[in-house]
Amino acid sequence: MAPRRRDMVSFMYLVDTHCHLNSKFFDVDRDDVVARAVGVTRMIVPAIDFRNIPKVHAITEQYGGVYGAVGIYPRYCADWETSNVDRLRQAAQHEHVVTIGEIGLDYSWNNKCPRETQQAVFSEQLKLAAELNLPVIIHNFQSYADCLQLVAASPLAGNDRIGVLHHFTSDYETAQRAMDLGLYLSFAAPVTYMNAKKVPTLVAELPLSRIVVETDAPNMPPHPYRGAQGKFSRNEPAYVRLIAQSISSIHRKSLEETAKITTENAVRLFRL
Numbered sequence: 429m430a431p432r433r434r435d436m437v438s439f440m441y442l443v444d445t446h447c448h449l450n451s452k453f454f455d456v457d458r459d460d461v462v463a464r465a466v467g468v469t470r471m472i473v474p475a476i477d478f479r480n481i482p483k484v485h486a487i488t489e490q491y492g493g494v495y496g497a498v499g500i501y502p503r504y505c506a507d508w509e510t511s512n513v514d515r516l517r518q519a520a521q522h523e524h525v526v527t528i529g530e531i532g533l534d535y536s537w538n539n540k541c542p543r544e545t546q547q548a549v550f551s552e553q554l555k556l557a558a559e560l561n562l563p564v565i566i567h568n569f570q571s572y573a574d575c576l577q578l579v580a581a582s583p584l585a586g587n588d589r590i591g592v593l594h595h596f597t598s599d600y601e602t603a604q605r606a607m608d609l610g611l612y613l614s615f616a617a618p619v620t621y622m623n624a625k626k627v628p629t630l631v632a633e634l635p636l637s638r639i640v641v642e643t644d645a646p647n648m649p650p651h652p653y654r655g656a657q658g659k660f661s662r663n664e665p666a667y668v669r670l671i672a673q674s675i676s677s678i679h680r681k682s683l684e685e686t687a688k689i690t691t692e693n694a695v696r697l698f699r700l
């Protein structure tokens with residue numbers, strides 16, 4: 429029997445699992461940015477501190493398919509107090525909030541928040557995610573081992589939805605440990621930088637069943653929108669297609685198939 433015409437049309441849906449659509453860099457043309465993201469039917473917008481949260485909430489109300497994450501980023505946790513857990517719990521009650529993030533550990537030399545404080549704040553938020561039965565979006569900078577250890581020690585460990593290591597750039601061993609814990613790995617622009625090789629080589633070794641895609645907009649656009657070294661060039665959710673495109677060529681699959689698998693992963697993880 430000949431396939432019906434509808435079956436022959438290729439539908440491609442992508443999820444940008446991490447874009448800061450609330451950023452001031454989108455204030456001038458946010459409607460256009462969302463409209464340009466054809467096929468990117470769902471996006472997750474992570475807050476990084478309490479100041480961000482009302483705007484993240486508002487954006488999720490304004491655009492269909494846009495979901496929020498609430499959490500305190502490891503650069504903004506120096507003045508953390510225990511009552512913040514209640515504020516976050518409250519913020520997470522919003523109907524479009526699907527995850528706690530972005531949270532984690534950032535060991536950059538210029539992060540003024542001491543490591544011990546970061547670890548305590550991360551652990552508190554992991555605990556909150558477990559209590560609310562929400563997954564987490566994890567940011568890390570030179571801290572993979574500690575991040576994974578704290579996740580393993582948290583009440584989230586063993587859940588069927590734990591979370592994602594966002595903007596993953598580490599090695600196979602770390603990826604394997606993360607996957608063993610039940611985490612997904614999210615890839616951003618570096619997978620499109622074929623001259624850098626490290627991330628594309630790693631992606632070739634990973635199963636698509638553990639991969640999701642993101643832009644991390646407005647920073648770090650994928651090839652060919654990278655712009656001149658040291659000059660800001662804005663990234664946006666429409667470019668998540670380029671991330672998926674690179675992953676599909678690395679895995680020798682069609683873009684549609686890669687889009688389908690990564691979207692199913694994101695939908696399963698975040699219950700979108």
Ligand SMILES: [Zn+2]
Nearest residue numbers: 446474530644
């Ligand atoms: Zn981010």
